[in-house]
Amino acid sequence: MKMHRLGDTGPEVSAIGLGCMGMSGMYGPSDRAESISTIHAALDAGINLLDTGDFYGMGHNEMLIGEALRGRRREDAVISVKFGALRGPDGAWAGYDSRPAAIRNFLAYTLTRLGVDYIDIYRPARLDPNVPIEETVGAMADLVKEGYIRHIGLSEVGAETIRRAAKVAPICDLQIEYSLISRGLEEKILPACRELGIAITAYGVLSRGLISGHWQKGHGKSAGDFRAYSPRFQEGNVERNLELVEALRAVAEAKGVTVAQVAIAWVAAQGADILPLVGARRRDRLAEALGALDVALSVEDLAAIEAAVPRDAAAGGRYAEAMLAHMDSEK
Numbered sequence: 001m002k003m004h005r006l007g008d009t010g011p012e013v014s015a016i017g018l019g020c021m022g023m024s025g026m027y028g029p030s031d032r033a034e035s036i037s038t039i040h041a042a043l044d045a046g047i048n049l050l051d052t053g054d055f056y057g058m059g060h061n062e063m064l065i066g067e068a069l070r071g072r073r074r075e076d077a078v079i080s081v082k083f084g085a086l087r088g089p090d091g092a093w094a095g096y097d098s099r100p101a102a103i104r105n106f107l108a109y110t111l112t113r114l115g116v117d118y119i120d121i122y123r124p125a126r127l128d129p130n131v132p133i134e135e136t137v138g139a140m141a142d143l144v145k146e147g148y149i150r151h152i153g154l155s156e157v158g159a160e161t162i163r164r165a166a167k168v169a170p171i172c173d174l175q176i177e178y179s180l181i182s183r184g185l186e187e188k189i190l191p192a193c194r195e196l197g198i199a200i201t202a203y204g205v206l207s208r209g210l211i212s213g214h215w216q217k218g219h220g221k222s223a224g225d226f227r228a229y230s231p232r233f234q235e236g237n238v239e240r241n242l243e244l245v246e247a248l249r250a251v252a253e254a255k256g257v258t259v260a261q262v263a264i265a266w267v268a269a270q271g272a273d274i275l276p277l278v279g280a281r282r283r284d285r286l287a288e289a290l291g292a293l294d295v296a297l298s299v300e301d302l303a304a305i306e307a308a309v310p311r312d313a314a315a316g317g318r319y320a321e322a323m324l325a326h327m328d329s330e331k
């Protein structure tokens, strides 16, 4: 496994990371034993970056990762945790809280659920509109000094917030959606991160399965599946988006690889400072994603991919309008 430093100040991480969210409900039911086997297979393949959020399954995801890590050396995993998203007992989303006192409280629970005494990368899931980013990052910098977290990351924030945050403490990475069909960061956010030595941890590289080559119209309708109400998966949009996937499939087949592998390799090819997080929750999907590490894309390949899936060609937003309206990265 190729390793590199995450940003100028971050930890050594594998060329690909495992996002564990889908193992705790966001994409409908998942299999607990298979989820743990997938985390083990990832670690055994040399993936050290495991991404989670304390709100993924309201702690379920952290407990699952904690169980998977039991008996392993702590330093073999780089655990990235998001905090701050609030949920109700019915799972409903209820805003954000990134006040310093709340962060300390969230972290105490997170350490306990994971069964560890420090977190490698800690980050607010979204900008809390009621708390200046300086206060949030300042509180995390105190936690770094106390040894409870090693590095500070951000998630889905815009260039101005990134610059303000970086004045308070070193930021190792920005987690943000990036794929062939979600390229909004390229204009302002990516240049700001590059100027500041902040890496990109790209999520949704398969657009939550839509551009994986395995998606079919009618999938993802079960209760609690984000894709049941995500615009790109809706009737009227999904047909157009699957046409793009078929165009991408032609490029993939010509190279003798799969659609998912081309989509992941495309993100990785956008820069050494961009690390794709894949949301595999089964070992077969993980194996496919790992295969992307062997896909070298030439200038001609990249041009063919761009011709198959032109920038902004997707139908529908990456989140519902109401959610996008509150995202700092979309301002």
Ligand SMILES: NC(=O)c1ccc[n+]([C@@H]2O[C@H](COP(=O)([O-])OP(=O)(O)OC[C@H]3O[C@@H](n4cnc5c(N)ncnc54)[C@H](OP(=O)(O)O)[C@@H]3O)[C@@H](O)[C@H]2O)c1
Residues within 6 Å of the ligand: 018, 019, 020, 021, 022, 027, 051, 052, 082, 125, 155, 156, 175, 176, 202, 203, 204, 205, 206, 207, 208, 209, 210, 212, 214, 260, 277, 278, 279, 280, 281, 282, 284, 285, 286, 288, 289
């Ligand atoms: N910072 C943020 O705001 C934010 C938001 C979302 C996610 N994330 C993080 O990023 C991680 C990845 O995001 P994501 O799950 O949306 O991304 P993704 O990798 O685009 O989508 C994952 C889904 O794609 C499908 N898939 C099909 N073939 C696959 C393959 N070969 N490898 C992997 N998945 C394949 C799987 O669905 P099926 O299992 O249904 O086939 C899987 O659940 C999450 O787990 C989470 O840790 C962060």
